[in-house]
Amino acid sequence: MNQEQPTPEHGSLPTGFERGTDGPKVIVVGVDGSESSWRAAAYAAGLARRQNAMLAIVYVQPVLVGGAAFGAPVAEVTEEVAEELLAEIRATTERLRGLYPHAMRWEFHTFRGDPYSGLVQAADDLKADAVVVGASEQAGHRIVGSVAVRLVKAGRWPVTVVP
Numbered sequence: 001m002n003q004e005q006p007t008p009e010h011g012s013l014p015t016g017f018e019r020g021t022d023g024p025k026v027i028v029v030g031v032d033g034s035e036s037s038w039r040a041a042a043y044a045a046g047l048a049r050r051q052n053a054m055l056a057i058v059y060v061q062p063v064l065v066g067g068a069a070f071g072a073p074v075a076e077v078t079e080e081v082a083e084e085l086l087a088e089i090r091a092t093t094e095r096l097r098g099l100y101p102h103a104m105r106w107e108f109h110t111f112r113g114d115p116y117s118g119l120v121q122a123a124d125d126l127k128a129d130a131v132v133v134g135a136s137e138q139a140g141h142r143i144v145g146s147v148a149v150r151l152v153k154a155g156r157w158p159v160t161v162v163p
Helices: 035-051 065-069 074-096 115-125 147-154
Strands: 026-030 054-061 106-112 130-134 159-162
Touching (some): 026 035, 035 054, 035 130, 035 159, 054 074, 054 115, 074 106, 147 159
Parallel strands (some): 026 054, 026 130, 130 159
């Protein structure tokens, strides 16, 4: 049987290819304190650790216009949520320290706005290779569409939805 060797025109690998260095460099995960977002964070952390990628943990602070109209300290409440999430992430990181041979690199980012727009901005700003989110736990999202569905439809990054 006569087989031709692949040439650059016929699909050979680029000369700069190195095994094990072509995985994701930045993985964005959205967290909001829900159980599904914590599962998504754990899944994304495992991916980032195995791929030696940066894990960008993103909390999008909602803009609650209705609460602000009644004098509620909305900004203070969302800042407190962000601080609580960060404290939980740091505590978890400390508990896991030493279990793995390499320390995982991670950053915590907050954005303001609706979750979809905030995650899109984060993924764009951080040049994400992948986005991980938890499945929506809200019944209304079956009608309107969840953040996860909107991210998948955007088609700009691989999106993993963790149940």
